[in-house]
Amino acid sequence: MSEIYSPSSENDISNFIRESHEQATPIEIIGQNTRPIGRLIQCSKTLQLKNLNGIIEYFPEELYIKVKAATSLGLVEAELDKRDQELAFEPADLGFLYNGKSNKGSVGGAVSCNLSGSRRFKSGALRDHILGFQGVNGKGEIVKSGGTVVKNVTGYDVSKLIAGSYGTLVALTEIVLKVQPKNEESQTLLINNINLKKALNIFSKAMQTSVEISGACFYPEKSLNFFKLNDLDISTSITALRIEGPKISVIERVNTLKKLFDEYKKTMSVLENYQSRIFWKNTTDLEFFNNTESVVIKIILPSVNTGQFINQFENEELRYVVDWAGNLTWIAIPQNDSVLLRQLRKAALALNGHMTIIKAPNHVRIREDFLTTVDDNIRVLSLKIKESFDPKKILNPGKMYSGI
């Protein structure tokens, strides 16, 4: 049983890590412990950051919020909402995926995983919205980078490196995130009953226009039962395009798209503001996989390769959803089908993409690689970077790759 330490100050964290560094004791770092993600690791000590919470400062007109690392993401979003602002990368509420109920976890956890929602292809990933951080490295030193301003080239952009590093470089203590005004209006153009190939064509065609869609996803037939929206026809596949902005512009742009995709007008409909927002929240939050027992994986491919990828597995009856205008595919497969899991990984690699395991039972997390990286040079460099922060490899050792 791991010994849990829950300090309430940065200095206590620094002392704790310094001591662990001296003794070369591995530490597992957890925030609110809501995302069992990454390789399964066992450490004799656990550093729980949950006491490090609270908003340090929020200046809406400066478009940033600075928080302690374990501050609840839900709290941050509620605070931003009061000023009609939001996090443009649409952080997912993965509570549904892991436990069947809402739990957004901490800001630090979100940063560590760099997971972004449906707007990612337009507004960037979480890593594009982190302006600065402070944290404790594997020697117990308090280090910082970045600041609170958007335009900043002072020194290396270490914040980007920290985003998606799964707690293997620093224990985060403070985070500065860029915030954006909320869109006044959201509408979703829906096309029912077309296949993936046609959907991908629609995404591509829409992206070639100046309509600036901010969501583009495809749900195959029989995958939509979880939606509880009056105006959504869930009897067939759904291809959805989101348009956001000032209302007048949204209406115009929806009309442009309707004309552009006139050939599908018989099965076309529009979700208005309220339902449109729920549709994309459900999609970003992966409610399709609500509390599933399956292994859930994330596949990133150049969008033109996604059709070919899915075709290779048409006999497998995959449960999947395509998001990010074809760049992202979420797939659920049975727990014990490691052959299929490996086939999917291999196929993604062959099409210049990669696969990441997002949810899996412990025995799979032990047996299978979490990430796909096969390039030896990247592995060597990643190890050196790890050691530059954490020479004794005590922070979440092995969480990303074995040995790093």
Place this chain on the structure above:
Amino acid sequence: MTLVMPQVDQLILDDKEKIVRDLKKFTNPINIISDLEGITPYETDALSAYKQKPMAVVLPENTREVSDILKYCNEKNIKVVPRGAGTGLSGGALPLADCVLLGLGKFNKILEIDFENRCVVTQPGVTNLALTKAVEHKDFYYAPDPSSQIACSIGGNIAENSGGVHSLKYGTTTNNVLGVEFVLMDGTIMRFGGKKIESEGYDLLGLITGSEGLLGVVTEVTVKILKKPQSIKALLLGFQKVEESGQCVSDIISGGIIPAGMEVMDKPLIKATDDYSKAGYPRDVDAILIVELDGTESEVNVLIKKVEEIAKKNKATYLRISKNDDERLRFWSGRKVAFPAVGSISPDYLCMDGTIPRKKLPEVLKEITRLSNKYGLRVANCFHAGDGNLHPLIMFDSNIRSELKKAEQFGADILKYCVKSGGVLTGEHGVGIEKRDLMCEMFNDEDIQQQLNIKEAFDKNSLLNPGKVYPLLHRCAEGGKMHVHKDNNKFKDIPRF
């Protein structure tokens, strides 16, 4: 002023002839330049107050050659300074006496335009503007637009994480690059990212973007391209007080509007630029604010109306909305010649580049005025108000002996005040050698050591662009600034703003 650079390795210099001979094995011998006349053009970048001739210049033609040359230099302990178009303002490409200067000028081809994936694959020596030119026939463009875009290279943009006037809405280079081919100092050829939207593992692409040529050499770049907005319009606003323009900027953003560009100029700069460009700016105001909005036609009209209301609330005494693209470009014409305009009213000037929280603009400008009186030097200010990036232009005369030093001290004081106000030392020009010795204003020893450790992970022997960005002795001294004499800017024709 004296700038401490890494110690010259005399053994390397003694070996120069052999090294030049060896280098000729890796590339066409005509790509190696070592005679005095040939290397002189490479002795400085756009921070032309500082000059140093390199030991030799190498202009490789492909990635294999870059890799072989770096590997050789790494083994022989020879310093290497990479260089793109040499338009950098912070001295990032300043050679060292015992270095091989690695010029990427021959990497000048666009390799692939992929409209379906909305990206362009290019060699790093291609200019920023050439990328947009290559895709504009289909109404696409590459978003980051640093003012030197007609000359600066995309590889240099990645080294500096270049911005531009539209970075508030469209981000800087780091938000628009998808992948690179990257050669480490030991010759290892790597790929970070590519045509796919994101990669897994450590964000190496994010880390190397803006690393000022210290971590590796970019040999291929994939950038994303965007569809041009349907409609673009601008407002030209005048205010009796700088404070009012600052408040107007804050209110626009608080009002939920993210303009494509927002620029403030103070009175001295309004006069200088209007005299120089005949842009038609109001002369009876203390500050002008240009606000550019883009989107669909009706969206832009709605936003213009909102900004108009906010401007009136903030006591704008001058208000003009562009009727067509010509007029919009005329609004910008003065702003875009800010640097040469100042060059025309002063023998010399230094260009500073701090970023501050937007709301601190009036306070920082007040301090700059105080410092201007203290040092007895004139100053004009332009401000990328949207993202808080301030460019004070300090005017002086280098023929008066003490003035350069005074101007540099003045500049250092401004940057220190930017940091004190919650801002940073550099928004887009980079640290280079210029602000290197001010790094301790923002970072403590542990922060800097962490960054040096990262450097070591990429370049164990610290041979790639040493002496840049990080203070050699961990001390806070005043650094030099971009110095332009008699407007003898190295690339006079490139707009700077």
